[in-house]
Amino acid sequence: MSKGVLVDLTKCIGCGSCSVACKMWNALPYSQTSQQQGSNLDADTWTVINRAEVKKDNEPAWRFIKYQCLHCDEPACASACFSKALKKTKEGPVVYDVSLCVGCRYCMLACPFNVPKYEWDKAFPEVRKCQMCANRVYNGDSPACVSVCPAGALTYGEHKTILAMAREKINGDGGYVKHIFGEKEAGGTSWLYISDIPFENLGFRTNVTTKPLPEYTESILGLTPAVGLSWGALLTGMYVYNRRRNEIAKEKEKPGNK
Amino acid sequence: MDDQVKEDKQVTRRSFLKMMGGLSLAGITIGLTGCSNTTTMAEQAGGDGWLPQQYQGRGNWPAQVRGRVPIDPDNPSIVRDDQKCILCGQCMEVCTRVQTVAGHYGMPMADDIICVNCGQCTLWCPTAAITERDDTQKVTQAINDPNKHVIVQTAPATRVALGEEFGLPPGTWVVGQQVAALKRLGFDAVFDTNFTADLTIMEEATELIKRVTGEINAPLPQFTSCSPGWVKFCEYFYPDLLPHMSSCKSPQQMLGAVAKTYYAKVKNIKPENIVSVSIMPCTAKKFEAQRPEMNDSAHYWHKKDIQDVDVVLTTRELARLIKQQKIDLSKLPEENYDPIMGEGTGGAIIFGATGGVMEAAVRSAYFLITKQQPPADLFNLTPVRYLEGVKEAAVEVPGVGTVKVAVCHGLSNARQVLDAVRAGNAPWHFVEFMSCPGGCINGGGQPRSSVPPSDEIRMARINSLYQADAKAPLRASHENSEILAIYEKFLQHPMSELSEELLHTSYTDRGKKINALTS
Ligand code: SF4
Ligand code: SF4
Numbered sequence: 001m002s003k004g005v006l007v008d009l010t011k012c013i014g015c016g017s018c019s020v021a022c023k024m025w026n027a028l029p030y031s032q033t034s035q036q037q038g039s040n041l042d043a044d045t046w047t048v049i050n051r052a053e054v055k056k057d058n059e060p061a062w063r064f065i066k067y068q069c070l071h072c073d074e075p076a077c078a079s080a081c082f083s084k085a086l087k088k089t090k091e092g093p094v095v096y097d098v099s100l101c102v103g104c105r106y107c108m109l110a111c112p113f114n115v116p117k118y119e120w121d122k123a124f125p126e127v128r129k130c131q132m133c134a135n136r137v138y139n140g141d142s143p144a145c146v147s148v149c150p151a152g153a154l155t156y157g158e159h160k161t162i163l164a165m166a167r168e169k170i171n172g173d174g175g176y177v178k179h180i181f182g183e184k185e186a187g188g189t190s191w192l193y194i195s196d197i198p199f200e201n202l203g204f205r206t207n208v209t210t211k212p213l214p215e216y217t218e219s220i221l222g223l224t225p226a227v228g229l230s231w232g233a234l235l236t237g238m239y240v241y242n243r244r245r246n247e248i249a250k251e252k253e254k255p256g257n258k
Numbered sequence: 259m260d261d262q263v264k265e266d267k268q269v270t271r272r273s274f275l276k277m278m279g280g281l282s283l284a285g286i287t288i289g290l291t292g293c294s295n296t297t298t299m300a301e302q303a304g305g306d307g308w309l310p311q312q313y314q315g316r317g318n319w320p321a322q323v324r325g326r327v328p329i330d331p332d333n334p335s336i337v338r339d340d341q342k343c344i345l346c347g348q349c350m351e352v353c354t355r356v357q358t359v360a361g362h363y364g365m366p367m368a369d370d371i372i373c374v375n376c377g378q379c380t381l382w383c384p385t386a387a388i389t390e391r392d393d394t395q396k397v398t399q400a401i402n403d404p405n406k407h408v409i410v411q412t413a414p415a416t417r418v419a420l421g422e423e424f425g426l427p428p429g430t431w432v433v434g435q436q437v438a439a440l441k442r443l444g445f446d447a448v449f450d451t452n453f454t455a456d457l458t459i460m461e462e463a464t465e466l467i468k469r470v471t472g473e474i475n476a477p478l479p480q481f482t483s484c485s486p487g488w489v490k491f492c493e494y495f496y497p498d499l500l501p502h503m504s505s506c507k508s509p510q511q512m513l514g515a516v517a518k519t520y521y522a523k524v525k526n527i528k529p530e531n532i533v534s535v536s537i538m539p540c541t542a543k544k545f546e547a548q549r550p551e552m553n554d555s556a557h558y559w560h561k562k563d564i565q566d567v568d569v570v571l572t573t574r575e576l577a578r579l580i581k582q583q584k585i586d587l588s589k590l591p592e593e594n595y596d597p598i599m600g601e602g603t604g605g606a607i608i609f610g611a612t613g614g615v616m617e618a619a620v621r622s623a624y625f626l627i628t629k630q631q632p633p634a635d636l637f638n639l640t641p642v643r644y645l646e647g648v649k650e651a652a653v654e655v656p657g658v659g660t661v662k663v664a665v666c667h668g669l670s671n672a673r674q675v676l677d678a679v680r681a682g683n684a685p686w687h688f689v690e691f692m693s694c695p696g697g698c699i700n701g702g703g704q705p706r707s708s709v710p711p712s713d714e715i716r717m718a719r720i721n722s723l724y725q726a727d728a729k730a731p732l733r734a735s736h737e738n739s740e741i742l743a744i745y746e747k748f749l750q751h752p753m754s755e756l757s758e759e760l761l762h763t764s765y766t767d768r769g770k771k772i773n774a775l776t777s
Contacts, residue, residue, distance in 0.1 A: 010366040015328040020343050027307035030341045046304075053369065059770075060369035096303045131304040140317050147313040148345050150325025151365075156318060196366055 002073075002190065003092040003137055004159035005146055006166050007066055009195040009202070010175070011153040014049060014064035018145035018154065022047045022068075025133060025144035041067065043119045046130040047145060052202045063195070065202055066145075066154070069094065069115045069130035070182055071190035074212035080110035085127070092159060092190040093132035101127060112186050112208045132190065159190060166194050187212030310346060323347035327360055327379055327388075328371045334548050335375040335391060335541035336702075342387035349379035349388060352710065356695060357669040362495065364773030372494060372772055374669070376487035376693045377541030377572075377702015382710045390541050390572045390703055394579050397569055400533040401444040408533045409521070410445045411513045411599075412436055414452055415539040415610030415698035416573045418722040422705040423577035424587040429718030431726060434592020439580045440537075441593060450595045451536065452602020454512040455609045455618070456735035457744070458484060461761050462506045463623040463735075464752035466688055470658065477501050479664070479679065479686040482615050484508040486546035487693030487702075489765065491669050496676045497769040505762040509609065510536050510543055511552055513599060514566030515760040518555035520748045524598060529559055535569045537576045539610070539701035542693065544570040554760050572703025601740040604637075604730030611720040612667035612697035613642035613649060616690040620653055620663065621734040628656050637733055644720065645696060645713055647671035650686070662686045668695035696720065 023030065028044040039050050047068035054061055075094045078086040085101035088094050107127060108116045119125035133143035141147065142156035155162055163183065170176040175196045182189040185208050193199070200206045312321035327349045329338050353360035356378060363372050380388045400408045421430035440448045462482070468474040483489055483504040492503060507515070513536070518529040536543065546552065547567040556564035571579070580587055594600065605621055608614030617639040624632035641651040642665045649665040664686045666675050672691050678684045694701050699719035700711055707715045727733060735741065749757045 013328045013360075013365070013367070014371060015326050016340065017325040017345055020326075020340055020345055021309060021313070023307075023340075024345065025307045025309050026304040056366075062367055062369050062371075098303060126303065128303065133305065135305045139315070141315060142318050144309055144313065147309070147316065147321065148325050150347070150350050 001090055002159045003132075003156065004071075004162050004190040004192060005132075005143065006155040006157075006162040007191065007193045008153050008155070008169070009063055009065065009193060009197075011151050012049070012064040012066065013151045013153070014051060014062070015150065016049050017148040017150060018066055019045070019047050019049055021144040021148040022130070025136075026131075041115060041117060041129075043117045043126075043128040046128065050203070052197075054197055054201050056197060061197070063197055063202055065204075068145075068191070069132070070113055070186070071130075071132050072186045072212075073188040073190065074186075076110040076112060076186070077107035077116055080106040082106075086116075089134065091134070091137050093134040093137055094190075095131050095134045096127055096129065098126050103127075113205060162192060166192050170194055181206070184210040186210070310344060312347070313345070321347070323351055325350050327353045327373075329388070330371040330373065333371075333373060333375070333391070335544045336373075336377055336380060336388055337391050338388045340387070342385045344385055344387075346384060348382040348384060348709070352378045352382040355670065357491075357693070358673055359491070359494075359669065362772075366773075368771045368773065370768075370771040374487045374490045374494070374693065375542035375545040375702075376669075378694060380541065380702050381700075381704070381706060384709050386706065390574060391544060392575060392578075393544070393569050393571060394575050397535055397571060397579065400535070400569070405531060406533045407446050407525075407527050407531055408444070408535060409447045409449060409517055410440050410535040410537060411449045411451045411454075411510065411517075412440070412537040413510070413539055413543075413610065413698060414455060414602075414607050414614075414723065415701060415704070415719070416537050416576070418610065418699060418719045419539065419704045420573055420577060421587065422707070423574070423581075426588055427718070428707065428715045429720075429722035431722050432587060433726075434594070435587050435590040436537075436576075437595055438590040438593040439576075439585055439587055442585055442590075443579055443583060445535070447596045449513060449517070449599040450602045450606075451509045451513055452606035452609070453599045453738070453740055454509040454516070455484075455606035456601075456603055456738040456741050457512050457516075457761065458506055458509050459605060459615075459618050459622045459735035460741060460745075460752045461512075461757060462504050463619050463626055465504055465506060466619070466623060467627060468753070470687060479684055479689045480504050482619075482688075482690045483763075484609070484615060485542070485691060485693045485698075486540070487542035488669065488672065488691040490542070490545070490768070491672065491693065492676075492691075493766050493768040494772050495673075495769075496680065497767040499676060499679060500765045500767065502679065503765055505764065507552075507761055507763045508543075508546065509606075510538060510570070511546065511566055511763070512761050514547070514552070515554050515558075516599065516744065516748075518564060518566060519558050519760060520744060521599060522555075523748075529555055529564055530561065533568050534566065535571065536567055537571050537573065539573050539698045539704045540570075540694075541572060541702040543703070544572075546570075551763055558760065573701075573705060574703060577705065598740055598743065601738055603735055603738050604727035604733035605735045606738075607727045607730065608723050610698045611643070611723050612645070612692050612695075613639070613665045613690065614697065614723070615692075616642050616651075616663050616665050616688065618735055619688065619690075620651075620661070622736045623661070624653070624655055625734060625736050627658055630656075632734065642690075643724070645716060648674055661688070663688045663690070665690040667692040667697050669693055699723065 050065045052063045071094045075088050083100050083102050085097050116127050116129045146154040146156040166180045177198050181193040181199050324347045400406050417433040418429050421432040437448050466480050469476050481502045514534050517534050518532050522529045547570050552566050555566050605618030621632050621636050642649045648671050651663050653661045655661050662685050666672050696716035700716050
């Protein structure tokens with residue numbers, strides 16, 4: 001039931017089709033200062049390709065790293081979100097529902113991979129990140145980025161199938177390092193990576209815990225102000241929340257804002 | 259319709275929240291229906307855009323034509339504007355199938371995004387997201403610098419295509435108008451790459467004769483070396499065959515080298531004050547001019563920081579410069595190239611078409627071997643003309659016997675010839691290779707036509723070149739009076755020590771960059 005994507009870093013040719021597909025499918029604007037996309041995730045850039053210039057057997061080698069939300073099995077962002085605007089779906093994607101978001105940005109702090117971004121420059125900001133093309137996935141299609149990859153670097157499928165595929169690949173071919181990034185990291189993620197070069201040399205955050213992160217965030221959240229205790233405070237909160245949401249909806253309906 | 263659904267949901271959700279505030283009973287019922295829907299797609303962020311049809315509703319079947327070619331941001335020849343890319347996959351098609359570059363190398367990659375710089379993708383890209391790297395600024399700057407003597411050369415193929423940018427039919431012969439436009443743009447001297455095309459023939463035909471007679475120890479068949487996309491292709495995919503590659507530089511690079519030596523001496527201009535520009539139908543020429551070995555005029559003067567050709571503009575960039583100055587090319591008078599590098603023969607004109615280099619070489623090789631004018635059929639070598647992918651001919655040369663030649667264009671066709679040579683069953687003495695289908699007339703820097711470019715347009719440009727050759731007063735390179743003069747006054751004779759220094763080059767084995775995956 002739960003889907004995932006396997007990224008084989010040895011196959012990526014660095015064409016950037018995936019990041020363009022993301023921009024197109026999600027109608028995300030480009031930076032006006034450059035013809036090429038940036039190298040960092042931001043509110044309008046949900047996936048990037050970065051070139052890592054490394055050495056392999058003492059020869060220079062380039063690897064292209066596709067980066068986006070990893071869609072954790074037990075997402076820290078979702079557990080940090082007390083208004084349930086972020087949630088893990090049974091299909092795999094960790095999705096964001098703007099109508100529930102109060103704009104607290106706890107998710108940004110909680111994410112071990114620094115993925116969610118905030119629209120700081122907007123009057124009614126949203127939290128923005130890769131949705132794993134949830135509506136394509138619900139319809140039985142692969143995410144936009146996977147569908148356009150001409151190099152076979154991205155494989156979409158049942159999470160357990162692609163995990164088995166990853167294992168088979170790294171065990172069958174001595175060229176791969178014996179590590180599936182995302183199998184254990186952060187308690188497991190829907191996106192998995194395999195590589196011929198150790199992940200730490202490619203800028204991956206390999207020191208992230210292998211314990212599911214919500215175990216931590218819940219205890220952190222336990223310390224946050226007990227909003228629910230005061231009915232009056234909740235009502236005030238709800239009023240602000242409601243107004244904010246309606247304003248966002250209005251903002252969205254304005255021509256040119258879609 | 260979708261929007262309508264979305265709006266309804268927003269209403270229900272608002273009601274749900276009102277219910278939370280305990281405001282209305284009606285809210286409860288509406289709210290409850292909305293509640294069960296909280297994960298519907300319409301509420302989620304993203305998915306507001308589109309993708310081309312081939313990626314939609316495929317249930318995970320891969321689209322046949324997909325993605326796009328990788329382009330290094332530092333590629334000297336081509337650039338891409340991501341905002342214009344629609345992921346149609348056409349660049350991948352031409353690169354994979356016509357040029358057999360993409361998908362023909364092993365992964366994981368070394369430190370090079372494999373590209374032969376041919377620029378065919380710029381002609382196939384429907385939105386012109388991929389274009390030549392624009393170097394027009396550099397030229398404008400040089401022209402505006404009073405201390406610089408800015409010279410320009412124009413390739414054989416631009417004169418039958420530039421007119422298309424100004425509304426003239428494909429193939430219109432605008433050689434004189436092109437010179438006039440360049441003079442109005444402020445170039446100090448306008449030269450013809452045809453001059454060095456003739457010089458290339460003298461050197462390359464001499465080299466061929468020396469290979470045939472065993473005077474130099476290099477294998478046959480000899481490969482032509484004037485198409486820089488083809489040269490880089492051979493360096494990547496067939497480096498074992500590089501000894502077959504003629505050591506002659508391309509006409510562009512020969513002109514660059516003699517401009518900053520021979521011309522500089524005759525005109526008494528310091529070579530470092532000459533800015534050498536070329537107008538080419540080709541994006542790979544931008545790469546070629548930057549090759550580190552292309553600075554023989556610097557060696558000649560024992561100076562540093564001199565590059566034989568400084569800036570390469572494609573036909574499209576020249577058109578852009580002319581349009582910026584609001585010059586209507588079609589209304590210009592016909593003007594002539596400047597001496598001492600402005601004369602070209604019919605043999606040089608046809609360099610721009612597939613088969614042309616071979617035909618010109620055969621004409622002059624015949625003369626150099628027999629000291630007699632070649633027979634009439636060598637001035638109409640139809641077996642090597644036009645658009646068939648691989649062409650062959652056999653020419654009887656008294657005293658030598660049958661000389662067998664082959665011609666191919668488009669790099670997928672080159673592979674057929676190269677595989678035969680590799681297998682040791684190539685009957686030819688001399689093979690002409692052109693990177694682009696049709697030859698330079700369809701180079702990656704030429705005006706955009708249909709997508710993909712049609713044979714009709716290729717043929718219009720090719721016919722125009724052959725007509726000009728047929729009408730040319732001199733049709734064989736060895737008859738060019740300025741060529742005779744440069745050998746007499748400067749180079750002495752083909753493959754002299756100085757010719758070797760300035761007009762010949764060496765190649766780089768790039769086999770390691772493709773991880774040895776062949777064919
Ligand atoms: S589309 Fe595929 S090959 Fe191209 S950059 Fe993305 S992952 Fe790499
Ligand atoms: S041909 Fe142009 S628009 Fe089509 S995929 Fe390539 S770069 Fe993008």
